[in-house]
Amino acid sequence: MKKNYVIVLMLLSACAIIAIACSKGSDDPPADPCSGVTVAVSGTPTNPSTPGGTNGSINATASGGTGLTYSLNNGTFQSSGNFTGLAAGNYTVTARTSAGCTGTQTFTLTSPTPSCSGVNIIVTATATPGGACSSSTTGSINASATGSTGITYSIDGASYQATGTFSNLAAGSYTVTAKDVNGCTGTTTVNIAAPVAGPLFSAVRTLIVNNCQSCHNNSIANGGMNWQVECNIITNKDRIKARAVDNNPSSMPPSGALAQADKDKITAWLNAGGRYSD
Ligand code: HEC
Known part of the structure; x- marks a missing residue:
């Protein structure tokens, strides 16, 4: 019983395939009317007459069929191949026959080089x-x-x-x-202009170079402090005072507090405003 079902199914599907194949044959597309047809576009480009001008044009003609119409850069087709009012640039002209066969040609328009003589900016x-x-x-x-x-x-x-x-x-x-x-x-x-360092700042910078920079520089920035960058001295002036003048929470340099004369220089600079120019 089962065997018979299988044979019937196989026959049915074979018929279906043949039916599809046959019906396909009857739907063949008509022959391409443009096969073997060459639509050739040629033309004369005229460049814009002034730098940046828009009076360029392309006068295009085509051969290879009848009822020709023309389109510029895929725009609307028109009966004339003459396109005017064009700026410098690349343009594609498409020509189409009444049978729908097309050909294209690219044209390049260039503006004259501007003259700067007499222009004084x-x-x-x-x-x-x-x-x-x-x-x-x-x-x-x-x-x-x-x-x-x-x-x-x-x-x-x-x-x-x-x-x-x-x-x-x-x-x-x-x-x-x-x-x-x-x-x-x-x-x-x-x-x-570079800002000019004032005398009080300069004195502090010198004492920092001598007493602090060995542990606070471009390669070792202990506690995140790099005194080789002058702006950092200004930005962190309150921390400098805390550590080097008030020994709070412990003195900087760690090996021993600064001389009183150096502490006084830091205090004097801060009292004057703690700016680069002080
Ligand atoms: C022998 C190395 C050494 C010298 C010299 C030294 N420091 Fe430090 N500094 C450290 C170390 C280590 C730390 C990080 C540990 C700490 O904060 O105590 C630090 C951290 C700091 C900090 C950041 C922590 C905070 O409290 O804000 C400041 C500011 C500072 N030092 C200022 C100075 C000044 C100013 C001088 C010179 C007057 C100086 N240091 C000289 C080693 C040094």
């Missing part, structure tokens, strides 16, 4: 020094330019930006370049 810049110590990087520059339009600004050759404001700068000399819409440039040099 004047850049002025003011510098604001940064924070209260020599290694501060909070200085800024504010630049503006006259003499042309579409100005963007760059500092020391970095990428151009829309505003003339540059911040987070260390003390030093900078070149600001202003560039107009045509790439014509003007430059100026501006200096962010």
Whole structure:
């Protein structure tokens, strides 16, 4: 009994496969009307007449079929192959026959190189020094330019930006370049002054170099303190006083308290304001 069922099933599925195969044969697509057809597009590009101008054009024609229409960059098809009002750039013209066969051609339009003769871009810049110590990087520059339009600004050759404001700068000399819409440039040099160390700070810095820096420097920063970086002396002045003047909770240097004259220098600097300039 079981065997018979299997044979019947196999016969049924074989018939199904044949049926599908046969019905497929009757659905064959019609022959491709474009096979062997070549639609060739050619044309004359005319570049924009001015730098950045939009009066360029492409006059395209095609062969290889009838009822030809034309499209620019996959836009709407039109009966004329003449496209006007174009800026510099790459363009693809597609031509299509009434049978729907297509061909394409790419055209490149370029603007004339702008002339900078007679363009005089004047850049002025003011510098604001940064924070209260020599290694501060909070200085800024504010630049503006006259003499042309579409100005963007760059500092020391970095990428151009829309505003003339540059911040987070260390003390030093900078070149600001202003560039107009045509790439014509003007430059100026501006200096962010380094803050000047005052006499009280300088005295403290010297005593720290002599008494503390051997254990607090770029390679060994005991207690997280590196006195080789001047800003750290200012930031941590209260800890310096606690350890080196008040011996609280224990004296720094650990081997023995500072001489009274050195303690007095730290106190005098803090009393004056504890700034880099004091
Ligand atoms: C012989 C090495 C040595 C010398 C010299 C030394 N220190 Fe220290 N310092 C340490 C060590 C070790 C620590 C971490 C242990 C501690 O805090 O006591 C430390 C930690 C510190 C701290 C951070 C802890 C806190 O209390 O805030 C400060 C501030 C400090 N020292 C200031 C100084 C000053 C100022 C001098 C010089 C007047 C000095 N040290 C000289 C070894 C030294």
